[in-house]
Amino acid sequence: MRSVALLGPEGIGRLLFDQTKLFSSAEGWEPFLGLLFPRGLMLMDFEEHRLHRRALSVAFKAEPLKAYLAALNDGIAARLAQWRQGPREMLFYPAIKQLTLDLAATSFLGAALGPEVEAIKRAFIDMVAASVAFIRKPLPGTAMRRGVEGRALIVDYFSRQAPLRRERGGSDLFAQLCRATHEDGSLMTVREIADHMSFLMMAAHDTLTSSLSAFVHLLGAHPDWQERLRAEVVGLGLEPGEALPFERLDELRLTEMAFKEAMRLIPPVISLPRRATREFEFGGYRIPAGTRVNTSILFAHRMPEIWPEPERFDPLRFTEEAARGRHRFAYAPFGGGAHMCLGLNFAYMQAKCFAYHLLAGTGVSLAPGYRPPWQMVPIPKPRDGLRVTLDPRP
Numbered sequence: 001m002r003s004v005a006l007l008g009p010e011g012i013g014r015l016l017f018d019q020t021k022l023f024s025s026a027e028g029w030e031p032f033l034g035l036l037f038p039r040g041l042m043l044m045d046f047e048e049h050r051l052h053r054r055a056l057s058v059a060f061k062a063e064p065l066k067a068y069l070a071a072l073n074d075g076i077a078a079r080l081a082q083w084r085q086g087p088r089e090m091l092f093y094p095a096i097k098q099l100t101l102d103l104a105a106t107s108f109l110g111a112a113l114g115p116e117v118e119a120i121k122r123a124f125i126d127m128v129a130a131s132v133a134f135i136r137k138p139l140p141g142t143a144m145r146r147g148v149e150g151r152a153l154i155v156d157y158f159s160r161q162a163p164l165r166r167e168r169g170g171s172d173l174f175a176q177l178c179r180a181t182h183e184d185g186s187l188m189t190v191r192e193i194a195d196h197m198s199f200l201m202m203a204a205h206d207t208l209t210s211s212l213s214a215f216v217h218l219l220g221a222h223p224d225w226q227e228r229l230r231a232e233v234v235g236l237g238l239e240p241g242e243a244l245p246f247e248r249l250d251e252l253r254l255t256e257m258a259f260k261e262a263m264r265l266i267p268p269v270i271s272l273p274r275r276a277t278r279e280f281e282f283g284g285y286r287i288p289a290g291t292r293v294n295t296s297i298l299f300a301h302r303m304p305e306i307w308p309e310p311e312r313f314d315p316l317r318f319t320e321e322a323a324r325g326r327h328r329f330a331y332a333p334f335g336g337g338a339h340m341c342l343g344l345n346f347a348y349m350q351a352k353c354f355a356y357h358l359l360a361g362t363g364v365s366l367a368p369g370y371r372p373p374w375q376m377v378p379i380p381k382p383r384d385g386l387r388v389t390l391d392p393r394p
């Protein structure tokens with residue numbers, strides 16, 4: 001398809017912060033996600049989107065996040081203990097992909113998933129794979145067909161479970177959505193819950209897998225920074241294996257800066273698509289109504305006039321002082337405006353929790369001279385799975 005890119009921070013600002021209903025997110029994302037994740041937040045526009053986003057936002061406030069962090073702490077600590085007992089050399093990407101999926105299963109759906117858990121995870125993997133498959137029709141034998149079948153299974157599961165969860169309650173994300181209400185006080189319908197849940201799992205899964213892989217790659221490639229982060233983590237003074245408390249997340253400042261820098265160099269969502277609802281002008285060009293328009297986050301993150309030596313890993317770009325005076329939209333891994341990532345705090349929390357458990361007891365290194373090859377499209381991933389060595393640290 002033909003698409004026009006509005007580049008640079010001005011392009012990001014124009015596309016994401018428009019207040020005049022000029023750009024449709026639903027029509028921009030439809031070709032990629034429409035068959036598999038219809039009626040997710042990114043596939044809604046304007047007033048309808050605002051109402052649904054408001055209903056969902058209760059599930060991302062501090063109290064619910066605290067409960068998700070408990071599930072993340074348990075799941076991450078247990079998995080790292082397993083990794084430490086396995087071979088020192090491992091492929092990080094498939095391992096973290098599996099871990100983020102398992103963590104989503106517990107923090108999103110609750111521990112009491114029952115025997116259906118494996119079928120649900122499989123269906124979900126098929127849906128995500130289908131959203132980036134080349135053949136866009138669900139023909140027999142294609143990834144898209146498996147994805148569409150996966151969606152049917154997931155919708156069926158959530159639809160059956162939602163009424164039960166409403167009665168039983170719980171602190172996982174699914175339970176939160178089952179209690180969420182629209183502005184008039186009515187509960188969301190079972191179908192709405194099912195659509196939002198599967199969309200949320202998709203939005204969280206590949207993005208966290210990608211960003212945590214970039215983070216670990218860069219910490220392996222920069223042992224000096226890895227030591228600084230380890231000192232920060234150890235400096236919390238927690239007992240070995242103790243959970244990272246929600247109240248102390250803010251103390252991991254260097255960890256947050258390093259994670260931000262990893263997402264600058266390798267943003268999980270490299271480009272954001274929209275469709276123009278009316279004719280408009282940008283940079284002296286007249287762009288007709290109906291045009292597909294996107295902005296490249298990756299491009300803005302590598303502009304040398306904003307980021308000196310853009311290829312260099314330097315978390316200190318994110319000190320308050322360094323950020324002062326930089327263009328507001330020069331850095332946008334979570335997008336911005338009405339559709340800005342709703343899971344941003346969840347993502348920082350999971351990244352910090354992972355860094356805390358990893359660095360407290362383990363060193364990560366790359367073989368000398370090894371430069372992991374990254375494939376940037378559709379979602380960045382290390383082509384060879386990212387070979388790392390894990391060594392226990394006292």
Ligand code: HEM
Binds near residue numbers: 211338343
């Ligand atoms: C490092 C991890 C993540 C990155 C880089 C990321 C990035 C993004 C971006 C760029 C958008 C905006 C898309 C657009 O404007 O077209 C977005 C939207 C969204 N993200 Fe994330 N995301 C991450 C993790 C998560 C997590 C963990 C969740 C849920 C727990 C989540 C839920 C959402 C939702 C619901 C939207 C749609 C918001 C709306 O349309 O109003 N994301 N994300």
